[in-house]
Amino acid sequence: MKAGLVQAVWALRALDALDLPRPPCTVMLNGDEETGSLASRDAIVEEARDSRLAMVFEAAADGAIKTARKGVGLFTVTVTGVEAHAGLDPTAGSSAVDELAHQILRLTDLRAPDAGTSLNVGVVQGGTRSNVTAGHAVGRIDIRVATAAEQKRLGDALAALRPVDPRTLVEVTGGWNRPVFERTEGVAALADLARRCAALLGHDLPEASVGGASDGNFVVAQGTPVLDGIGAVGSGAHARSENTSVQGMVTRAALAATVLAALARE
Structure with a gap:
């Protein structure tokens, strides 16, 4: 997750440094996601209700974004x-x-x-x-x-x-x-946008449905589309062997920046 946060910050910094358009963004960081987001849940839900969409910088699923969670x-x-x-x-x-x-x-x-x-x-x-x-x-x-x-x-x-x-x-x-994170029409449309942006960068972007949950579940439950799993690419989640691809961080940060720039033009 920490790698994903680095990617989020650098995606925003890159757009600002290059004077490229991006939509107004609220960056939310919380330290209690693994224990149920008990302290941060209400703030997440409140922000979700007033947002056009959300990007969750959780780790990818073997490179795939996550369009459904249990x-x-x-x-x-x-x-x-x-x-x-x-x-x-x-x-x-x-x-x-x-x-x-x-x-x-x-x-x-x-x-x-x-x-x-x-x-x-x-x-x-x-x-x-x-x-x-x-x-x-x-x-x-x-x-x-x-x-x-x-x-x-x-x-x-x-x-x-x-x-x-x-x-x-x-x-x-x-x-x-x-709550359940279902692949709604809004989630599917956002995934399609991300896939087109990935193609511009020269790579494919698969999607996956996973059994684990994230704070994106709270957001989708409010009817707000979510692009989840746009964070780090690696393996061994929660294990001593957990690892992150440094090159993957660069690629993923570029993808996030490209998606944000595309959203600013819509």
């Missing part, structure tokens, strides 16, 4: 049971762990790979000792959806979860960390 939901299922001695009186208790297992099976039935929907129960915690019927259990869930319709379907299903064992209590908390 929405992300982070939820927690908490089950409260009834503790009892599992050996002396095994029927007196009601296991929160057993109930959570039932709920996990229900949740996995919600997966729809063909629709781009994934659901992962990534963390499970519960119980205190092996000879005590568990009085508490928690499952933490990551959901990714490709469409607003799937987001609603999953949200409704989570809200409708009810205990299999009536002696337990099931509570769902959390919410949608990012």
Whole structure:
């Protein structure tokens, strides 16, 4: 992301230094994107509502711009049971762990790979000792959806979860960390403009749909077109091997500048 920010600054500096036209721009930098943009989300949404479009300098997807991103939901299922001695009186208790297992099976039935929907129960915690019927259990869930319709379907299903064992209590908390970033007509038109600008610079510009989210998700949800993934070209995102092409930074900065100049003429 830092490389993308450098590219954004130099694209603007190049246009100004060459006295080339560009539209008025607001540059927004935030440091909490990886944790959900909780502090910056409102400012991003407010700016998006008053903007013609947005360019997100997130890293490219193997050189491709990103014209669709999945929405992300982070939820927690908490089950409260009834503790009892599992050996002396095994029927007196009601296991929160057993109930959570039932709920996990229900949740996995919600997966729809063909629709781009994934659901992962990534963390499970519960119980205190092996000879005590568990009085508490928690499952933490990551959901990714490709469409607003799937987001609603999953949200409704989570809200409708009810205990299999009536002696337990099931509570769902959390919410949608990012709305869906769909390839709208505006996004497609902006991608086409970027593709034409790339051709002027002598290279192709593919596009991709990705499972990860960005702050562009918030912007598209306001009806504002986004050109995402126009940042650094490299590989190994979030890994120790993460790297950026220095030459790619130059090429990508030139592309951003060319797109801005083209927008100024429209």
